[in-house]
Amino acid sequence: MELKTIRYEVMDGVAVVTLSRPHRRNAWTGRMHMEYRHALERAEADKAVRVIVVTGDPEGKAFCAGADMAALEGHSEKGKYDPGTDDTISMPGYGVAPEFDATFAYHFGLSKPVIAAINGAAAGVGLVLAAYADMRFAVPGIKFTAAHGRYNFPAEFGLSWILPRIMGLTHANDVLMTSRVFTSDEAMEMGFLNKLLPPEQLLNHALNHARTMAETCSPGSLRVTKHQIYRDLHRDAASAVEDAERLLNEMIKEPDYKEGVKAFMQKRKAEWKG
Incomplete structure (x- = not known):
């Protein structure tokens, strides 16, 4: 366009x-x-x-x-x-x-x-x-x-x-x-x-x-957190907690989790893969 x-x-x-x-x-x-x-x-x-x-x-x-x-x-x-x-x-x-x-x-x-x-x-x-x-x-x-x-x-x-x-x-x-x-x-x-x-x-x-x-938060974290915020405006606290726990178990398996930990330990900026 x-x-x-x-x-x-x-x-x-x-x-x-x-x-x-x-x-x-x-x-x-x-x-x-x-x-x-x-x-x-x-x-x-x-x-x-x-x-x-x-x-x-x-x-x-x-x-x-x-x-x-x-x-x-x-x-x-x-x-x-x-x-x-x-x-x-x-x-x-x-x-x-x-x-x-x-x-x-x-x-x-x-x-x-x-x-x-x-x-x-x-x-x-x-x-x-x-x-x-x-x-x-x-x-x-x-x-x-x-x-x-x-x-x-x-x-x-x-x-x-x-x-x-x-x-x-x-x-x-x-x-x-x-x-x-x-x-x-x-x-x-x-x-x-x-x-x-x-x-x-x-x-x-x-x-x-x-x-x-963009430097301090992984793209995946920004995306998921944004969606959590606005979805959670529509539901109860327990549902929000349960969804957060589910997402945690999923995202901990992603490469950016390991990269975030390494960057913190090595005191450097993370190189996010998205």
């Missing part, structure tokens, strides 16, 4: 996916969603990629300003929601677990962690995209909003499920029931963000964090 609204590059084992419609503040369209999922599928298939970083084109002065207003007008004219995608859309993350097989929930089925480097406003679907990342770094003073209340929409794409699990019910209710604008500084206090950083440090911090993860 030719990428027109997304930039994709790989740097030192990290795939950087940049939302790039700067003339529209990186606003989301069906074309962008098609390209975004294509980029994720590409990163999934690349054995050299260990972690994915998602950010916004800085020229757009936003991470993602939400759905493009032309698309919102189109929904109104058609009298129905039109995602703007077709049957050729890539399916990264699908097929791992039924509870991950839905729009944006597919992030949970990816085998590689996703870090959001939020360098500007994130509204509507921009907030959704940030919420489904595994970790979130942002710059101070930028604006977030769920936005749906202004358009007579429901909380979009599972925000009513994921935000209470990230920031707790009290904060999630405030964000979702008011559709108010809140800042990244507030988001940090709410527990939505991992860290606030100056603009000039944001992307490098996200990249360094990703590289550290």
Whole structure:
């Protein structure tokens, strides 16, 4: 697929996916969603990629300003929601677990962690995209909003499920029931963000964090741990423990277990085989 609204590059084992419609503040369209999922599928298939970083084109002065207003007008004219995608859309993350097989929930089925480097406003679907990342770094003073209340929409794409699990019910209710604008500084206090950083440090911090993860954790461990986290949100503690014990017995037989032990004993970086 030719990428027109997304930039994709790989740097030192990290795939950087940049939302790039700067003339529209990186606003989301069906074309962008098609390209975004294509980029994720590409990163999934690349054995050299260990972690994915998602950010916004800085020229757009936003991470993602939400759905493009032309698309919102189109929904109104058609009298129905039109995602703007077709049957050729890539399916990264699908097929791992039924509870991950839905729009944006597919992030949970990816085998590689996703870090959001939020360098500007994130509204509507921009907030959704940030919420489904595994970790979130942002710059101070930028604006977030769920936005749906202004358009007579429901909380979009599972925000009513994921935000209470990230920031707790009290904060999630405030964000979702008011559709108010809140800042990244507030988001940090709410527990939505991992860290606030100056603009000039944001992307490098996200990249360094990703590289550290890739160096210190085996690809198999990252994949299995990510899937455990999101599966365990749906079940009881005993089931989570039993599944962890089963996985331990399986993974201890893999070459990366022996490599991890040797690297620790020899005080060197592990050479993961994946």
